[in-house]
Amino acid sequence: MTQPASPAGAADAPVPGGPPPPAPAGRKEAPATTRRPLGLRADVRNLSLLAVLAVLVAVGGFTRPEQFLDTANLQLVLTQASVIGVVTxxxxxxxxxxxxxxxxGAIVALASVWATTLATQEYGFAGILFTAVVVGLGCGLVNGLLIAYGGMVPFIATLAMLASARGLALQITEGRTQIVTVDAVLDLGVPDAYVLGIxxxxxxxAAVTAVGWLLLNRTVFGRRTVAVGGNPEAARLAGIDVRRQRLYLYLLSGLCCGIAAFxxxxxxxxxxxxxxxxxxxxxxxxxxxxxTLLSGxxxxxxGSVLGVLVFTTITNIFALNNLQSDVQQIAKGAIIVAAVLVQHRTARGATEH
Incomplete structure (x- = not known):
């Protein structure tokens, strides 16, 4: 009995239980160890940042041992890192x-002044926290809509938000400082509220960092974020709603700004x-x-948290040694340039291999 002719391309289909089909001509298979060097580079990078942080701690301990290594100062460094850390x-x-x-930065300013108006403080702790978070989310929503659905370039859209939020914050305060009178809020900053010295x-x-790490590394949301940053068109063809994902990301950024404002x-x-x-x-x-790759x-x-700790420690050491802020800014700029150059070199090396 004559066997029916195989459909076109059937010869390329893998046979169940058999060896994998050969790679098409002209295309090289990716080595099985492609992922490992990337993870290894990430580990090396984090270890390098830890080493830098250790050197900074040693410098601070050597130049101002009594002040820098004091428990109160270390608590201050961590507390200051917390605000910018949540934003990061x-x-x-x-x-x-x-x-x-x-x-x-402008969203943090707007959320902080809106949450500390006399009208808001009448609602106590919950009113201040709720207002700060809602203002942050609202600004993030505007950014997300302009970028994802309005087609605006992120640089331009967020630059416009920067100017608008700063202007509105100035209008609300009229240039004055708004003092908080809610004891439940102020009590969170006193040593009696510390938990085991923290x-x-x-x-x-720490909680925001843990949630962010899980969200980026262990959820579909995180994988979609990486996919959109790596190749938006490929992500769209894979079924990801790129515009909605970008909207969610700017909402997340606004939420972090609201928490940081509080x-x-x-x-x-x-x-x-x-x-x-x-x-x-x-x-x-x-x-x-x-x-984090600047191109997405x-x-x-x-790594971001370690970067925050490095910069906050530098600021603290400079302050304790009475060094001018302009020198501090130069040091930060040099670190940024070095980091970008390392990124470019790493990316070029990965492409060549």
């Missing part, structure tokens, strides 16, 4: 997706239109030196 977690997601958010703000930062209110005990000044630069810099497609929460 949101920024890491945005950069991983191939975007940028220049408005984070300030509550640091615990919030932490800043606790830390400063007030709301000012100058709050969050240059936070966007610090958050971007921390994410970049931590290993790769992000690391752990």
């Amino acid at each position: 977690v949101g920024m890491t997601f945005v950069i991983t997706s191939g975007g940028i958010d220049l408005s984070v 300030p509550p703000l640091v615990l919030v930062f 932490l800043l209110i606790v830390l400063a005990g007030s709301g000012q239109n100058t709050n969050g000044n240059l936070y966007e630069l610090d958050a971007i810099a921390a994410a970049i030196i931590g290993g 497609g790769r992000g690391t929460i752990t």
Whole structure:
């Protein structure tokens, strides 16, 4: 009995239980160890940041041993890192997706002054926290809609939000500092509220970091974020709603700004239109030196947090040694340039191999 002719392409189909089909002519198979070097480079990068942090701690301990190594100062470093750290977690997601958010500092300022108006403080702790978070989410929503559905370039959209939020914050405060009078909020910043010697703000930062790490590394949302940043068109063809994903990411960034604004209110005990000044630069810099690729497609929460700790420690050491802020900015700029050059060299090496 004659066997029916095989359909076109059937010869290329794998035989169940048989050996895998040969690779098509002209196309090389990716080596099985492709993923391992990437993970290895990430581990090396994190270890390098830990080494830098250890050197900074040694420098601080050597130059100002009594002040720097004091428990209160170390608690202060961690507390200050918490505010910008929460912002950096949101920024890491945005950069991983191939975007940028220049408005984070202005959103923190707007959320902090809106949450500390007399009308808001009448609702106590819950009113301040709720207002800060809602304002952050609202600004993130505007950014997301303009970028995802309005077709605006992230740089332009968030730059417009930066100017608008700063202006609105100035209009609300009329240039004055708004003092917080709600004891439940102020009590979070006193030593009596510390848990096993850890300030509550640091615990919030740790919780946000843990959630961010799980979201980026262990969920579909994280995989979609990386896919959108790596190749938006391929992500779209794979069934990912790229516009909706970008909207969610800017909402997440706005949420982080709202939380950071509340932490800043606790830390400063007030709301000012100058709050969050240059936070966007610090958050971007921390994410970049931590290993998040500026062009998108790769992000690391752990590296970003280490980057925040490095910059905060540098600031603290400079302050204790009475060094001028301009020298501090030069040092930060040099670190950023070095990190970007390392990224380019790493990316070029990966492409060649």
